[in-house]
Amino acid sequence: MTAVTRVRNWLAAKRRFEFVATVAMVIALTAVGGALVLLPKSALQIRPVPATADAAVPSVPADPQLPELRRTMESYAPVITRQVCTDDGRLSVVLGHPSQRRDVDALAADVGAAVASVTKLWGTDWARHAVIAVASDPAEFAALTHDSGEVSDQVAAASVSDPFVPPEKPTGQRVVFSAAAGGRLGDVGLRETLRHELTHVAARAVTVDGSPQWVLEGFAEYSAHRGSERTFAQLAPTLTARARAGTLPADLPADDAFAPTPGNDAALAYEQGWSANAYVAERYGEPKLVDLYRHLATGPQDPAALDTVLRTTLGVGRADFVARWRDWIRSRATT
Structure with a gap:
């Protein structure tokens, strides 16, 4: 071959x-x-790679109200969003518009601390996350808070999305700020107002409409100012001035005193409500204050019912409670 x-x-x-x-x-x-x-x-299906600590995936799903909330806000102006994921995986969201970017950023920076502060006072039996919206104008503020009355000049409000759901099963809870909130409140006021409104959100499931306002608003004010380094006179200037002039509250503030109507000193009512709650926290401790709220936020309370609750929770009758609260105001206002 x-x-x-x-x-x-x-x-x-x-x-x-x-x-x-x-x-x-x-x-x-x-x-x-x-x-x-x-x-x-x-x-x-492609299996996702487990998230690292720097890109943690929330363990709790995003609030289901967000798509509808975004659609409502987009009908007024373009929407910007800030998401904050806490250490326990809960996702808080702040929504607003480009013209409110500064307030949106400030609220997003503080929401984690605000949720933690409210939880430390109230306990863990609430969502422990926040949905916050900053409106572009009074009309949007009314739409987001489901306020069908006259246009309000409020700077913030806690709102439940579905007004037909019983309070013990609240859904769609959000905190809504007005477009003017940051300018009117300043940084400290914005931070404290967020805590105030988040307290209403946290306590909503045990709160019945018609409960005494000095309990509902006073407790939220206490939560808002909790840990503040400001003095009694700085936190309650009107109450302090009146006490120094020899005028002390004759009784706990009535519900209608909190209404921002002409000729009504609603600021004084809020200061009195805060002081009553601050007195309980200092004299009996915060757990007793929370217990008192849970007992009194069950609906309207006549004098006899209030007396019974005070005796049950604090061991003191209504008359003695008011007298000791007045003495506490006098001692704080004159120091």
Whole structure:
């Protein structure tokens, strides 16, 4: 066999090998493709890589009210969003508009601390996350708070999305700030107002409409100022001035005293409500204050019912409670 013949035979054998190998590969690929077609779709899903600490995925789903809330706000102006994920995986969201970017950023920076502060006072039996909206104008503020009355000049409000859901099963809870909130309140006021409104959110499930305002608003004010380094006179300037002039509250403030109507000193009522709650916290401790709220936030309380609750929770009757509260105000206002 010549060298040329041997080369021809080798090339022929190589072609046969390549042909066989190609056919085998086609058969194998066809089989694999058929198997993939028969697999269920769930088996073909790409499994996500576990998130790192720097990109933690919230363990609690985002609030279901967010899509509808965003749609409502987008009908007024473009929406910007800030998301804050806390250490326990709960997601808080702040929504606003470009013209309120400063307030949106400030609220997002503080919401984690605000939730933690309210939880430390109230306990863990609430959502422990916040949905916060900053409105662009009074009309949007009314839409977001479901306020069908006259246009309000409020700077903030806690709102439940569905007014037909019983208070013990609140849904769609949010805190809404007005477009003027940051300018009117300042940084400290914005921070304290967030805590005030979040306290209403946290306590909503045990709060019945018509409960004494000095309890509802006073407790929220106490929560708002809790841990503040400001003095009694700074936190309650009107109450302090009146006490120094020899005028002390004759009784706990009535509900209508909190209404911001012409000729009504609602600021004084809020200061009195705060002071009554601050007195309880200092004299009996914060757990007793929370217990008192839970007992008194059950609806309207006549004098006899209030006396019974005070005796049950604090061991003192209504008359003695008011007298000791007045003495506490006098001692704080004159120091």
